[in-house]
Amino acid sequence: MNENCTCDVWNSTCNVQNSTCKVNTIEGVTYTLLFLLGLVLNVAALWAFMVKRRSWTDTHIYLINLTVADLALILYLPFRIYDAFYCLEITSLCTVLLSVHYINMYASILTSTAISVHRFLVVRFPFRARSWRKKKQAAFAVCLSIWTVVVTLCAVFRDSNRPCKLWTCFERRxxxxxxxxxxxxxxxxxxxxxxxxxxxxxxxFIWILRKVEDDSAEKKNSIAIVTANMIIFIVCYTPFHVALLLDKLIKSPADWRFLPPLEEDQSSEARLGDHIFCL
Incomplete structure (x- = not known):
């Protein structure tokens, strides 16, 4: 790939021009299927919550926030689909899209964390939990704080994904x-x-429930769901963050632009696999 990039350090503007475009049909088709499936499931979940909005609890508020974050991440996929078939030019739009990806991914992570804390407190302090007041207001405040934190951080570090720092619209140099x-x-x-x-x-949560002398299906389902959520979180997000760390620790060779096509393809497939599993 040939690159022509000039940057103005003082006003953070860049002109980047890609002279080659590599179409990835498999990636485009996969993202299309993920988009359609994710859109249907998340819209259906959001609709179900809206229908029952009069009976919302604090748990519903956390789940709605998680659904909104996931839905926003799904709506980011059409740009990946277009990029796979036609290649997006490296412009400020790419910076915005990367910021949207970070915002929604970490909003999802922090909301999942809040849900785990909420479950633990309800099981650990069942009687106190019933007497807690303004639980819904607290849930709203937590969700609002999550969005405020992730948006602020992405705004502060927005220059980290300027066009001149990108190799393609969705990949850093x-x-x-x-x-x-x-x-x-x-x-x-x-x-x-x-x-x-x-x-x-x-x-x-699992340890407390296991101590309860009850073999009901509800107890078994609760333990299974919490266990699955924990495993999915670990398997889904660990590779991405390990890759971020390795990118920082391992120095790239001087000729990284001219990697053999096979190595580039394998790297692209690995990234696609991470997206598929997380979504």
């Missing part, structure tokens, strides 16, 4: 990884802290 301060925020606040909280709360 291998010789220009994420800034260390932004990476620290993503790894600690966006992954490690939520991971530890989810593992702790899920483990406590």
């Amino acid at each position: 291998e010789d220009d990884p994420l800034p260390l301060n932004f990476l620290v925020f993503l790894l600690t606040l966006g992954f490690l802290a939520p991971l530890l909280i989810i593992v702790f709360c899920s483990g406590q």
